[in-house]
Amino acid sequence: MLDLLIIGAGPAGISAAYEAKKAGLDYVVIEKGLIGNTIYNYPVGLTVFSTTNELEFIEGDLKPAREKPTREELLSYYVRFVLDNELNVRTEVTVLGVGRVEFAKSDVCKEIAYRVVTDKGFFDAKNVLFAIGAMDHPRKLNVPGEDLPKVHDHFRETYPWVKKHAMIVGGGNSAGEAALFLAQEGAETTLAIFRSDWENNDPKQGCIKYWVKQPLEEELKEHCLKLFFLGKVIEIREREVELESESGERVVIPNDVVFVLIGSDADLTMLKDLGVATEQGKYGEVPIYDPETFETNISGIYVAGHFTNHRHIKPAIDAPKVLIPKLAEKLNGKKAEA
Numbered sequence: 022m023l024d025l026l027i028i029g030a031g032p033a034g035i036s037a038a039y040e041a042k043k044a045g046l047d048y049v050v051i052e053k054g055l056i057g058n059t060i061y062n063y064p065v066g067l068t069v070f071s072t073t074n075e076l077e078f079i080e081g082d083l084k085p086a087r088e089k090p091t092r093e094e095l096l097s098y099y100v101r102f103v104l105d106n107e108l109n110v111r112t113e114v115t116v117l118g119v120g121r122v123e124f125a126k127s128d129v130c131k132e133i134a135y136r137v138v139t140d141k142g143f144f145d146a147k148n149v150l151f152a153i154g155a156m157d158h159p160r161k162l163n164v165p166g167e168d169l170p171k172v173h174d175h176f177r178e179t180y181p182w183v184k185k186h187a188m189i190v191g192g193g194n195s196a197g198e199a200a201l202f203l204a205q206e207g208a209e210t211t212l213a214i215f216r217s218d219w220e221n222n223d224p225k226q227g228c229i230k231y232w233v234k235q236p237l238e239e240e241l242k243e244h245c246l247k248l249f250f251l252g253k254v255i256e257i258r259e260r261e262v263e264l265e266s267e268s269g270e271r272v273v274i275p276n277d278v279v280f281v282l283i284g285s286d287a288d289l290t291m292l293k294d295l296g297v298a299t300e301q302g303k304y305g306e307v308p309i310y311d312p313e314t315f316e317t318n319i320s321g322i323y324v325a326g327h328f329t330n331h332r333h334i335k336p337a338i339d340a341p342k343v344l345i346p347k348l349a350e351k352l353n354g355k356k357a358e359a
């Protein structure tokens with residue numbers, strides 16, 4: 022019987038593992054992909070927008086060559102952190118479901134715990150922390166042709182698309198970065214974006230960051246990038262895309278590849294199956310939890326990271342620093358009672 026099972030080895034899950042080890046808990050992290058899987062899926066060579074103090078587990082630990090780390094430097098730091106601290110992380114194991122189980126503590130007393138079923142067996146744990154991120158369901162345009170193999174829901178790298186017609190649909194920083202990478206490296210690039218997103222300069226509303234927007238504007242001036250103020254996407258076809266402009270005009274653009282970068286949502290099914298209550302947050306549906314303890318309405322079920330009310334790495338790392346010591350206190354209290 023584990024004290025804690027952590028689902029997900031992103032910044033939140035790694036931070037939780039480190040804190041759990043420090044607190045002497047019996048824990049394991051189950052990760053369906055690789056250590057730092059979301060960061061692994063960032064575009065190759067990307068410089069992240071956060072500064073080191075917002076990304077590291079221990080102050081002064083992350084030492085990039087420039088002011089901000091690249092994807093590779095950040096990923097290497099997270100992987101090294103897990104290895105150097107000998108954190109108990111099992112990769113390429115997917116959690117399929119979590120159910121309640123009762124164990125007889127004595128003739129009269131029963132203990133509630135959780136059975137975590139994975140594709141490679143099951144674990145029993147007194148507590149489960151969901152640190153599952155919000156990348157499971159990339160949002161869709163729901164238009165004809167979206168299932169063609171040339172349509173991608175994340176942008177990996179630019180070189181296959183040099184001298185080809187590339188279209189990015191989206192209005193946030195990921196869409197802006199993909200458009201910039203493609204335009205700078207010689208793809209015939211069109212960014213299809215709502216005018217309100219292009220003109221949005223409020224960093225709190227998830228706009229394209231100014232250090233991405235400025236070079237995008239340079240690319241526009243040099244005619245290496247085209248901007249299309251979108252009404253809606255009508256259809257994606259083998260060799261072209263049909264769009265409707267903001268004024269209702271239909272346009273057909275030659276096309277070899279489409280990147281639909283309009284955000285993604287967490288999969289809350291396992292939490293809901295356990296009876297965890299949810300609400301509509303700023304960016305979509307989120308689990309309801311106590312902001313002091315990160316425990317949900319279901320005792321022993323905790324949440325942290327990107328699919329809660331926090332969107333960035335710093336709060337994902339900070340949450341377990343509060344959550345784990347409180348959980349350890351609770352477990353020690355129970356041990357003392359017994």
Ligand SMILES: Cc1cc2nc3c(=O)[nH]c(=O)nc-3n(C[C@H](O)[C@H](O)[C@H](O)COP(=O)(O)OP(=O)(O)OC[C@H]3O[C@@H](n4cnc5c(N)ncnc54)[C@H](O)[C@@H]3O)c2cc1C
Pocket residue numbers: 028029030031032033034051052053054055057058059060063064069070071075114115116117152153154155156195325326327328332333334335337
């Ligand atoms: C291109 C890009 C650039 C970004 N740049 C920045 C930045 O500069 N600064 C910043 O603060 N944020 C940035 N972000 C956002 C940042 O990546 C997230 O805030 C961060 O990853 C959240 O950490 P997390 O641990 O909550 O979730 P994640 O890092 O998403 O980790 C969740 C993990 O859970 C695993 N998982 C999910 N379901 C299961 C399951 N059923 N079984 C087992 N494992 C499971 C996933 O595989 C994943 O590894 C960026 C995002 C993108 C896409």
